[in-house]
Amino acid sequence: MAQEEVHDAGLALGLSLGGGGSGRGDRSNSSRPARWEAPSQCPLEPSLTLSMPDDTTVTATASGGGCGGHSVSSLSVGVKRERPEEGADLGEMVSSTAAAAGAEDDDDGSTRKKLRLTKEQSALLEDRFKEHSTLNPKQKVALAKQLNLRPRQVEVWFQNRRARTKLKQTEVDCEFLKRCCETLTEENRRLQRELQELRALKFAPQPPTTTNASNSGPPSSSPTPPFYMQLPAATLSICPSCERTTAGGGKVDPDRPKATHHFFNPFTHSAAC
DNA sequence: TGCTGAGCAGTTATTACTTCA
């Protein structure tokens, strides 16, 4: 049951086709034989292919039990009609798959069925994906043969698998950035607090001691704050690793006002201590 | 420069499962 689904505006049916979707969706099947053969998942699956006068092919495939140990039996009926449009790899197919045991196989075709890969197929595909996330044409064909799938299905599976991997990685990255943002927010709060403390120290009454060059700025009533008050907040940061402040020693090189020896880099989770 | 094949992003449709009345 390795049919590929296509949307068929002409037949208001869920279409599942083997041997080619429409248009560019099935590039790998350009060499598809004129008469579509239902590819069976299992060599033991009996299949029947009928060629209709109007180039429509009806295929019935009964599958089950004997393939790879999966227990789901199914009956698949596919209808394919050659469509003279956009090249040779065009075809349409109607298929319905239903559990053979008790389920009806006479559905009106208004719903299209989707292939579900068996656990064995998925496992092998996963294994191959772990080795290489892409396949060259030869590998694709070989793997398809091994899985009793069509190369197009293997191709699609790998595409979807890559997309899922990327999506997961994006989620991980997003989570990481979220944590970074939280870390930076917390860091910002800490720095704000520290700034307030320093300001309070600055404006507190000071004992009449001799002043050095670093704090001999204008009086507190002056509109321009002393030099260290103009430093970027980061220069006063507390290293989360060693819990020391960079500007705590009171000795700041005026030529390197932005030196942040203990600045914590949330992207590397490291501090340049 | 046009063609072709491959990969990707976005989307659709189906299936399986869960929840709830």
Add this chain to the structure above:
DNA sequence: ATTGAAGTAATAACTGCTCAG
């Protein structure tokens, strides 16, 4: 406890686009 409808997640398959060769 059972059942059917509704909701949801997973995923196979498709379309359209870009890009390299």
